[in-house]
Amino acid sequence: MIEFIENSSILIVNDIETTINELIPKYPLHSTRIIKNEEKEEFQIAQATQAIKEAYIASIEKKYIFLCGTTFRKEAQNSLLKILEEPPRNVVFIIITNSKTSLLPTIYSRLPYKYLKKSLIKQESTLNLNKLDLKDIYNFLKENQKISKQEAKDIVESILLKVNNQKIKLSQKELEFFSKSIKLLELNSRPINVLTTLLLFLANQKNKN
Structure with a gap:
């Protein structure tokens, strides 16, 4: 209160x-x-x-x-x-x-x-990162197309949390992409554009492996 x-x-x-x-x-x-x-x-x-x-x-x-x-x-x-x-x-x-x-x-x-900020418990993303495809990405982005900058940052962090919890190995380049996404949001890039770029990047890296 x-x-x-x-x-x-x-x-x-x-x-x-x-x-x-x-x-x-x-x-x-x-x-x-x-x-x-x-x-x-x-x-x-x-x-x-x-x-x-x-x-x-x-x-x-x-x-x-x-x-x-x-x-x-x-x-x-x-x-x-x-x-x-x-x-x-x-x-x-x-x-x-x-x-x-x-x-x-x-x-x-x-x-x-x-x-007055309260600590929020971060929840891991519902996306299946091991089987990320274009259909999943499209549906996810459609559901989140009007989110705020803060909500987008929470999503980026929730995806990274899932990466850690599922023990998915990421390269230094992939980890830096998460940091870059947060930085772009801080600089007021459109949330939907940042999330699209991040998810397509992760899907592309998965297909390379």
């Missing part, structure tokens, strides 16, 4: 939407604003501009402005620096994100943070 956050803070959480749904009922509806990118998971300059405009709309009551994003564009963060350091009267900023690394040190050093 997440408690009411009274002062400007950064919240590091597992799931942004779940956190918003849990927190918002605790705040007065008329003086709460949620600012996020409806099309992407990244908080961009347009959202930063919106947040700044909202902050300067005068209010005699405390106004709570939630800034939400899996990642925050560097330009957006830089434009928020001054207002986070010297917010208008009665304005509270609450940044909600999945990782400390999504924020610049200049942002992170300005606000207190609460680390």
Whole structure:
């Protein structure tokens, strides 16, 4: 259970939407604003501009402005620096994100943070890695075509967990491909593209053996 956050803070959480749904009922509806990118998971300059405009709309009551994003564009963060350091009267900023690394040190050093991420038990993938074929890959990707970046990272980790549990021997090149997949997701590559590349790579390596 997440408690009411009274002062400007950064919240590091597992799931942004779940956190918003849990927190918002605790705040007065008329003086709460949620600012996020409806099309992407990244908080961009347009959202930063919106947040700044909202902050300067005068209010005699405390106004709570939630800034939400899996990642925050560097330009957006830089434009928020001054207002986070010297917010208008009665304005509270609450940044909600999945990782400390999504924020610049200049942002992170300005606000207190609460680390609310809970350890998730990773489950191994249901894919049969020893008999991976194009039909399996197609069906799997079809089921997961609209997943988030974090969900894609969990899938990559679940596949690697299955590799370990089934004692499947991978070459250094194959292991590095998992690391590369995680890195691409961190750089905001489309999750479905990263998973497609990884699974086709594994199927191709299996056929070579």
